[in-house]
Amino acid sequence: MSATALKEPTATAQAPLDPEQYRADFPILSNVHPHGHRLVFLDNAASSQMPRQVIDRLVHYQTHEHANIHRGVHLLSERATEAYENARRSVQRFLNAREDREIIFTTGCTEGINLVMHGYGRKFLGPGDEIVVTQMEHHSNIVPWQMLCEEKGTRLRVAPIDDRGELVFEEFEKLFNERTKFAAVTHVSNALGTITPIKRMIDVAHAHGVPVLVDGAQAAPHLSVDVQALDCDFYAFSGHKLCGPTGSGALYGKAKLLEKMQPFKGGGDMILSVTFEKTTYNTIPHKFEAGTPPIAAMIGLGAAVDYLQAIGLDRIAAHEHTLLDYASRRLVEIPGVRIVGTAREKAAVVSFYVGDVHPHDVGTLLNEEGVAVRTGHHCAQPVMQRFGIPATARASFALYNTLADVDALVEAVRKVQQLFG
Ligand SMILES: Cc1ncc(COP(=O)(O)O)c(C=O)c1O
Numbered sequence: 567m568s569a570t571a572l573k574e575p576t577a578t579a580q581a582p583l584d585p586e587q588y589r590a591d592f593p594i595l596s597n598v599h600p601h602g603h604r605l606v607f608l609d610n611a612a613s614s615q616m617p618r619q620v621i622d623r624l625v626h627y628q629t630h631e632h633a634n635i636h637r638g639v640h641l642l643s644e645r646a647t648e649a650y651e652n653a654r655r656s657v658q659r660f661l662n663a664r665e666d667r668e669i670i671f672t673t674g675c676t677e678g679i680n681l682v683m684h685g686y687g688r689k690f691l692g693p694g695d696e697i698v699v700t701q702m703e704h705h706s707n708i709v710p711w712q713m714l715c716e717e718k719g720t721r722l723r724v725a726p727i728d729d730r731g732e733l734v735f736e737e738f739e740k741l742f743n744e745r746t747k748f749a750a751v752t753h754v755s756n757a758l759g760t761i762t763p764i765k766r767m768i769d770v771a772h773a774h775g776v777p778v779l780v781d782g783a784q785a786a787p788h789l790s791v792d793v794q795a796l797d798c799d800f801y802a803f804s805g806h807k808l809c810g811p812t813g814s815g816a817l818y819g820k821a822k823l824l825e826k827m828q829p830f831k832g833g834g835d836m837i838l839s840v841t842f843e844k845t846t847y848n849t850i851p852h853k854f855e856a857g858t859p860p861i862a863a864m865i866g867l868g869a870a871v872d873y874l875q876a877i878g879l880d881r882i883a884a885h886e887h888t889l890l891d892y893a894s895r896r897l898v899e900i901p902g903v904r905i906v907g908t909a910r911e912k913a914a915v916v917s918f919y920v921g922d923v924h925p926h927d928v929g930t931l932l933n934e935e936g937v938a939v940r941t942g943h944h945c946a947q948p949v950m951q952r953f954g955i956p957a958t959a960r961a962s963f964a965l966y967n968t969l970a971d972v973d974a975l976v977e978a979v980r981k982v983q984q985l986f987g
Contacts (some may be wrong), residue, residue, distance in 0.1 A: 583877065583885040585968045588910035591873075592966050605937025606974045610914055611756050611784060611962030612940050613806045616870070620809060623869035627862050635861055636835055636852070650861055653868025654851070657816045660871035661801060662792040668824065670817045670854045671864045675783040676706040678752065678802030678817035681783070681854060682779050684708040685827035686800075689749065693719035695747040698771070700725045700733055700762070701952055702755040705945040707781040713748055720747075727952060731758035733906035738767065742774040749778045753785035754805050757946035758907030759890070759915030761789070777823065783807055787964070788886055788913045790879035793818050805863065809964075810870030814863035817854075824850045831856040874965075883963045884912035889963045889972055896976045900983050906958050914963035917944075920979060923986045925957040931985070934957070935978035 585812060587594055592615045598605045607615060608765050633642035635650050651666075658666045672678040687710075691697070697711050701724055714720055721945045723746070725738035749771045758951035764780060775868050777799035782791060793801050798825070805814030819827075829847055830837055833856035838846040847853045874882065893916050897903050902921030929941035940960045943950045950956060961975055 568601060580878070583881040583965060585885065588877065589966045591619065593618060593621070595966060599600065600936045600938070604813040604974075606935075606937040606965065606971045607976060608899075608961040608967065608971065609834040609940045610787070610964040610967075611807065611944075611960065613812070614787060614809050614964045615897045615966070615980050616809055616811070616866075617873055618889050619873050620866050620869045624811065624862055627865050631865075632862070634858055646861055647818050649865045649868075650859075653865045654847050656868035656871050660786075660791070660875060661816075661818050662794055663818050664794060665821060667850050668693050668818055668821050670851045671825070671859055671867075672802070672815040672817050672818065672862065673813050674804035674806070674815035675781060675802045676804075678800075678815060679707055679779065679781065680710050680823075680832040681817055682750075682802070682819070682827075683714050684830045685821065685854065686777070686959070687711070687714045687720075688718070689828045691718055691720050691747050694745055696723050696741075696743070696745045697721070698723050698725060698738070698741050698746055698749040698751070698776070700738065700751050701727045701921045702731065702733070702758060702760060702762075702946065702949050703750070703752055704756050704781065704783065705947070706783075707750050707752060707779075708948070713838045721745075721793075724948075725751075727758075727760070727949075729754065730909050731760045731949075732768075732909045733760070733762055735763065735766070737858075739770050742770060742776065746771075746776050747773055749776050750781070751778065752781040752783075753791075753915045754782075754788065755907070755946070755949070756784045756915065757917055757944040757949040757958070758909065759917070759962075760907060760909035761785070761911040761913050762913075764798075765796055768796055771787075772797065773885075784913060786853045787874070788879075788881055791934075799823055803865035805870060808874060809868055811860075811861040811863040814867035816867070819850075821850060824854070829852075833857040871894070877965060883913075885965060888913055889967055889969065890916060892969055893961060893963075893972045893975065896972065897979060899906045900976070900980050902983055902987060903979065906953055906955065915960060916962075917958040917960045919955065921986065922984050923982060925959045927986075928959040928979070928982050931982045932975070935974065935981065937975050937978045939975070 779800035786803035
C-alpha cells in the first residue's frame with residue numbers, strides 16, 4: 567500500500583462551470599420525459615445520476631476485468647484486484663487521505679457509520695459515556711448510536727439548532743465534559759442544506775480528547791473535502807449521491823484508530839489465519855471488508871470521484887451555489903412559499919412548503935410538470951419536529967442542473983399555488 571498525500575491536479579482553470587457542457591454526459595437526462603416534459607431532476611440529495619464515464623467504466627469492468635478479488639492468481643482476478651485497489655486510491659485522492667489503507671469500502675454512508683459504531687463504539691464505550699450529535703442529523707447518524715446506548719448504557723447528547731437551521735455553537739461546546747467519549751456530526755444537513763462549522767466542531771471535540779465521525783453524505787458530492795486539513799477521525803459518504811453506483815461508498819478512518827478497532831463483519835478476506843482455536847485478523851483496510859464486496863460498484867465509485875475531481879469540486883460548489891441563490895430568491899416570491907433552513911452557509915438543498923398544501927401533493931403535481939423533487943421528512947424527523955412541520959418538499963441540485971431547471975421548478979410551484987391558493 568502506498569502512502570501518497572498528493573492531490574492530483576483537478577480542473578485546469580477555475581472558469582465557471584457551464585452545466586450544458588456536462589449535461590450530455592448524463593444519458594438519463596435526455597432519455598426520460600415525465601408526462602412528456604423535459605426531465606428536471608432536482609432529487610440529487612437522495613441519489614444523483616450517473617455520467618457516461620462511470621457507466622462505460624462499469625461496462626468495461628464487466629466485459630474485460632470481472633473476477634473475484636484478492637484471491638486468484640489468474641489474469642482476470644489480477645485485473646479485478648488492480649481495478650478495485652485503484653478505485654481505493656481514487657477515493658484516497660478525493661478525500662486527501664494520507665494513506666490508501668485508511669479508506670474502507672462500504673455499501674454507503676449508513677454502513678460506514680454502523681461500522682464505526684460496531685468497531686469503535688462497542689469496543690471502547692461503556693455505561694455513562696456520552697456521545698454528542700446534533701439536532702440536524704440524518705436518521706442514519708442517530709439510530710446506530712441509540713442502538714449503542716441501548717446495549718451499553720451510553721447516553722446521547724443533542725446539540726440544538728436555531729430558527730435558521732444553524733448549529734447553536736455555544737450549546738454544542740457546552741455538551742463536552744469528562745464523560746464525552748465520541749461525537750458523530752453531519753457536515754451538511756440533508757433536510758436543511760446547512761453547512762456546519764465542521765472544522766471548529768472537530769477542534770472543540772479534540773480539545774476534550776473526543777474522536778469525531780463526520781457524516782459526509784451531503785458534503786462529499788458538493789464540497790472539496792480534505793480529511794487531513796479537517797483532522798476528523800472518521801468521514802463517511804455514499805457513492806450514489808456523487809454520480810456513482812448504489813451499493814458503493816467509503817469510510818475514511820485514521821489508521822491508528824482503525825487498527826485498534828474490532829471488525830464489523832466476520833468472513834473471508836478479513837483474516838490472516840483461521841483455526842478453530844483462534845483467528846487472526848487481516849491488516850486494514852481488509853479487516854473491515856469481509857466477504858466478496860460489490861466489486862463493480864466500488865470501481866464505479868472510483869470513476870465517479872475521478873469524474874468530479876476532473877471537473878473540480880470548487881467549481882461544482884460555486885455553480886450549485888448560484889442555483890441555490892437563484893432558487894431561494896425566486897421561490898419566496900410565490901405567495902405562501904416558505905423556505906425551511908436559511909443558514910448563512912448552505913449547500914445545494916432548498917426545503918420548502920407551499921402554504922397548507924401537503925408536500926406530497928406538491929411533489930405529485932411537480933412531477934406532472936416534469937420536475938422531480940423529494941417530499942417527506944427526509945429521514946430527519948427531529949429536524950421536522952424542531953420546525954413543527956410534518957414534511958417539506960426538497961429541491962436539491964447537482965452539477966448538471968441549470969438556471970432553466972430552477973425556472974421550471976418555480977413555474978411548477980406557481981401552478982401548485984394557483985391550484986390550491
Ligand atoms: C446526511 C445523510 N447522512 C446519511 C445518509 C445515508 O446515506 P445512504 O442511505 O446512502 O447510506 C443520507 C442519505 O440521504 C444523508 O443525507
